Amino acid sequence: MHNTIFLLILIIPATGFIIERYLDHLNTSMWSDTLPEKLKGICDEEEYRKTQLYQKDNNRLSFCSSSFNLAVILIMIIAGGFAMIDSLARTFSMNIVLISLIFFGIIGFASDLINIPFSCYDTFVIEKKYGFNTMTVRTFITDHIKSWFIALLIGIPVLGLITWFYYKTGKNFWLYAWGLITIFSVFINLFYSELIVPLFNKQTPLVEGSLRTQIEAFAQKTGFKLKNIFIIDGSKRSTKANAYFSGFGPKKRIVLYDTLQKKLTEEEIVAVLAHEIGHYKKKHILFNLLFSVILTGLMLFLFSLVIKNPMLSQAMGSPNTSFHLGLIVFGILYSPLSLSIGLFTNFISRKNEFAADLFVRENFKPATLAEALKKLSVNNLSNMMPHPAYIFFHYSHPPLLSRLEKLE
Numbered sequence: 001m002h003n004t005i006f007l008l009i010l011i012i013p014a015t016g017f018i019i020e021r022y023l024d025h026l027n028t029s030m031w032s033d034t035l036p037e038k039l040k041g042i043c044d045e046e047e048y049r050k051t052q053l054y055q056k057d058n059n060r061l062s063f064c065s066s067s068f069n070l071a072v073i074l075i076m077i078i079a080g081g082f083a084m085i086d087s088l089a090r091t092f093s094m095n096i097v098l099i100s101l102i103f104f105g106i107i108g109f110a111s112d113l114i115n116i117p118f119s120c121y122d123t124f125v126i127e128k129k130y131g132f133n134t135m136t137v138r139t140f141i142t143d144h145i146k147s148w149f150i151a152l153l154i155g156i157p158v159l160g161l162i163t164w165f166y167y168k169t170g171k172n173f174w175l176y177a178w179g180l181i182t183i184f185s186v187f188i189n190l191f192y193s194e195l196i197v198p199l200f201n202k203q204t205p206l207v208e209g210s211l212r213t214q215i216e217a218f219a220q221k222t223g224f225k226l227k228n229i230f231i232i233d234g235s236k237r238s239t240k241a242n243a244y245f246s247g248f249g250p251k252k253r254i255v256l257y258d259t260l261q262k263k264l265t266e267e268e269i270v271a272v273l274a275h276e277i278g279h280y281k282k283k284h285i286l287f288n289l290l291f292s293v294i295l296t297g298l299m300l301f302l303f304s305l306v307i308k309n310p311m312l313s314q315a316m317g318s319p320n321t322s323f324h325l326g327l328i329v330f331g332i333l334y335s336p337l338s339l340s341i342g343l344f345t346n347f348i349s350r351k352n353e354f355a356a357d358l359f360v361r362e363n364f365k366p367a368t369l370a371e372a373l374k375k376l377s378v379n380n381l382s383n384m385m386p387h388p389a390y391i392f393f394h395y396s397h398p399p400l401l402s403r404l405e406k407l408e
Contacts, residue, residue: 005315009077009332016335017070024059025395026387034387038401043378050130054381057126065118072114080317082107086325087318099162100324101156107328108151116144127238128383135237146199160185164320166307166323174300181300182293189289190251193230203230203255211266215254218270222363224277228253235259238378243269247277248285268372271364278359284352291348295341303330337396349396354406366407373403 035048043051059185076082089102123140127133158180165176188196197203206212206229219226234242234257241260247253254273260268269373303326306312310321360369377384377400384400391399398406 003315004076005311005329005333009315009329010074012332012335013070013073016339017066019393020066021063023387023390024062027383027390028056028059030385030387031072036340039384042374042384042400047378050142051378051381051383054126054130055383057129061118061122061126065253068118069115077316079375081326082325083313083318086316086320086322091319096167096322097160100322101160103324104155104159108155109148112144112148120280131238134235134240139236147311150196150199154184163323171304174297174304177296178293178300181296185289185296187292188245190249192252193246193255194251196234196355197255201236202233205229206231206256211261211269214266214270215273218274218341218364219277222274222277222281226252226254226277230255231261232256233258242277243272245280245285249281249364252280256284263384264372268369268375269364271292271360271369271372274360274364278356278363279352281359282352282355284356287352299334299338299371302334303327306330320396342395346392346394348396353397353403357403357407361407370404370407372408374399 031052035043035045039048083238084102085101086105089099092102093099120140123133123135124137160172165180166173169176193203207217212229214228216226220222230253232255234240239259240257241263242257243260244255245252246255248386254276256269256273259270263280264272307323307326307330308321309326311327313319313321315329316325318325357366357369360366376382382400386395386399397403
């Protein structure tokens, strides 16, 4: 039986890689040498050509990084690399919880290190080539150090408690783990902008003026209680524009990237924020949180059914049945189900985006939002004509042309 599991944990990642490459190929088949009729009036020939070159460069990088990562995973499985790291972790401690933490610490740190060159190339070559990158090498390094610090600060207690639950409570550990992750998810949703974001970016309240007055007027008109509107210094890393909504209840806030103010008119910014308010008014944020909690419970329950099976660890080449090796194997075996769930969540997300656009259509100016979406897509060099299969697998937002059709 463990031979079957061994074959599956080799076949599943390889199959995923092949599917991704085929989807990339389908996407490139949608490109043409001349500006498509549907995009006339949205971008010109030069912008369309630049978008294609940007997408091609990103596809090449994605192919290289995913090929390298697949090769590392397959070699680790075939050569018993995970079992070797398990043995190494056991030399540091006899405590089963500490062994798991050391094991995942080694895996996580090594994974990040081998992907840093690809991240550097993306940031300092591709993004710089197309005029997006404004990040310095110092910021790149400090961002990584801060990310490691957060991973340790959050990962050690959460992963340590889940591992401890497993060894102390047996088959019911998934209920305790589910409760812990649910509490943590709610906490992060409430305090992400207050605790995590300031470690990387400076947020300042939007000053009194025409833009704030227009935003507050729209919020009041739609019965949306809003006090917290912030500007974030996104320009310290990229020229790409964005805005997002975080938190709920008294902790909800709207965050505008400073680059958004440079690329859109005040009325277009209000239209973008009206879309974000539409998500909140239609309970999309609450639904996403509840759905995430349910999916986490499902995953943990399925994990609890197989974790004690020694064949999971044996498939990795280890005679020691352990929580951490079982979790690695389960993560790979679970990925096809995770993909299916992802397809469903992307479908729901696209419907929610249309619903938020409809909220703008009913309560603001759809033509203004349409103009903002056009500008953002062109400025960010987004692929405006992706293949339907690629949309089905990957897009959480509908493509530009579909959104314009609904708005207009």
